[in-house]
Amino acid sequence: MKLFSNTIKSLENALDYSSLRQKVISNNIANVDTPNYKAKDVSFKDHLTKEVGQQMSAYRTSEKHLEFSRGSSSNYQITTKNDTSYNHNGNNVDVDKEMAILAENQIYYNAVTDRISGKFNSLKSVIRGGK
Template identity: 60%
Template sequence: MNLFSGTISSLEHALNYSSTKQKVISQNIANVDTPNYKAKGVSFKSALQEALGDTIDTYRTDKRHFAFQKHSAASAVIENKNQVSYNENGNSVDIDQEMADLASNQIYYNALTERISGKFSTLQNVIRGGK
């Protein structure tokens, strides 16, 4: 959805990232006692850098003009965390770290939902004519 700017689209991608991270953290917490389970993490940084690194070949009349960039849908990548065992059974889930990540992700998600709600509220106000 691209209304007037890419803000709503960016918020949508951020919500998808947060949702994926929530699922991975939940899987890690659910498998805290599973022997030889390796904790997983969500990496969005590499996908974001890849998306921002692509530039479109454009004709610039002045070298001071900005180069246009492609805005592709970057997706989060699920990967195994460090290969350290925290338990004697080969499990690498640190429950304290996972709970902290869970709380941090919840705060991030709440901030995103409030921001996108504010965007839609502003659009609704404009549609109603400021009433």
């Protein structure tokens, strides 16, 4: 028996994604002066593909058609940006860009926590009988 809807699971996955991205961004900022350090990021495209793949199924009219793949949404791909170099020491961390991404991620995290809090408040209201 399912206690919560799929929305709670999706919001939990979104919080996991945002938390991991926060750690990666913080690591980038911490290594801004490390020689030959390459900035990393969490791949959102893979995250989105996994989320959509779990919520949608393909109608196949032929066995040759491909199915949507389903994967574990707790595994996010961390990519390294090897194609740039901003500093003379081979480091490619742009602090201003990382701080902007950090702020964007914080806004995303706050929105998700507000949404999950609203879900739990709705459940609490139902349990109390609408009081």
